[in-house]
Amino acid sequence: MKNRVLTIEDLRLSFPVFQGEVKVLNNISMHIDRGEIVGVVGESGSGKSVTAMLSMRLIPQHSYRINSGKLELMGKDVLNASEKEMREMRGKKIAMIFQEPMTALNPTRRIGKQVVDVIRQHSPLSSREARRRVMELLSDMQIADPANIMERYPFELSGGMRQRIMIALAFSCEPDLLIADEPTTALDVTVQRQVLRLLKQKAKATGTAVLFISHDMAVVSQVCDRLYVMYAGSVIESGSTDAVLQKPFHPYSVGLLGCTPDASEPRSVLPSVPGTVPNMAKLPSGCAFRERCFAAGEACANVPHLRSVGETEQQVACWYPQQEKTNV
Template structure:
């Protein structure tokens, strides 16, 4: 895809790789319906790393899986909205078209590489299969490319790794292999769903720095799904905060971290050690995510919010907080003025 841009008030506008617009989907359940996504809109520009964050049940992983149509067919209903990648309507695409998109144009890194890699096949065989299938190279050419990719992942002995089975490698090494596989066909979009959850902090940082380095080099758009606000603050250019299947805040990461405009975002940040004075107890958000089969009217965060007003019985729209519409919040209070210092506990 050719990246197009134009200047508008000294601002560069790029053509996004994935575009999700007002997407609503439901999962039919016994005597009920799970409202998994409720009007989600997001995009990622070429070379940009965008984070999607929220608690379990917020809809972030459903968004990632649906982007590649990895959810079981007929297990969900698309009520409204659209989802396109590189101009292709992913919701209407046939399976044979999806097979061309997956791996070649869009790659995915899963949470646990041990389950994503085939435990009965050597790493080299798995890499060659992917490269030959999508790029139609000879076996010798594919082997040379696999070795180069592993070296790019700062793996000191790629030949040895090629001959290894997944269970013979450490968690960090397996994740490096997964990143190499993800970049093997030069995708324009990479979706990383909790890619470092199973790793210790030191290895986690190494893997994420590597991911960012390769994305910047190749101009790859990255959609990073995570529950870790600290990770988002260090590695993402922009962030979408999701709650009960909807985006409740979005903006440049630095701005959101410095001045959260939704009480839910403020609550997520209050659990970071660097956000409180030394010796102070970390705060938690009271209550729990409401049942997606019976969402309350109005703001779905209302019952957990210390700032709730009578107006919150009405559902707030995602309102732009700047002239360009990049910074948005779905909160009746914070769209008028910054949040105060009241405790969420």
């Protein structure tokens, strides 16, 4: 497809360890089209960040094993690309906003110099033209005095300002795909809302596809067009953001939404999903979620596969989808 930016099909990845392997990704499939903002949600250990890091080939190449599947960026085979090809793609074709900007930015170099170097690495612009480009990017991020900020070091700026600079840096070479790995986790709610709005506005204005990783359903509801819910290295539900949030089918999705604080019930105990994510080196047979699931039954002894449900093109990997049960 002409508008397809990222394609992941039937991908299985494991990390070899002593006397076995850790099955990190289990037959996952997802795609992102140009201009889309697609969310990936789930608990820690569900495989979200591994999927993101693999899309940029930032995982040490000899530390993992691809058991099956493919991963393509703009039709280019990422899994079999050379390191030289990946260096050319990073920044220009695919960029990333990390969770903590203080560790992502070089603390010993001024902001302007860092962004200028990235731009000149991937374009023929002169130093003066690159600096002008940086000024424009910082202005787009609603930074009031970009000339002053360019001369600052990262540790001289607030967390919200550093994250705006990370967004500007990510968009500096107009990539086809931007990966945002929990970019607002370390920010307070007010600054978080501002950063999310800027990210969404810039992505829509440039037509950049965004893979937005989070564990927070409230955050993805503000920015994402579609959602993939991951659990234990598998995609267990997908669909439009409104559909998944308003009518979740998988018991895990229902549980995640139930954990969202409700302002209408003060002093009440915050619900949680019981149990923990299973050991990825010793995944249970059948459905990986069944030990924590309130709807588990005999069929859960077998592995469920994604299938279409409802009227909104949602897909769910569950033997007992909740909305179907409700509608019977």
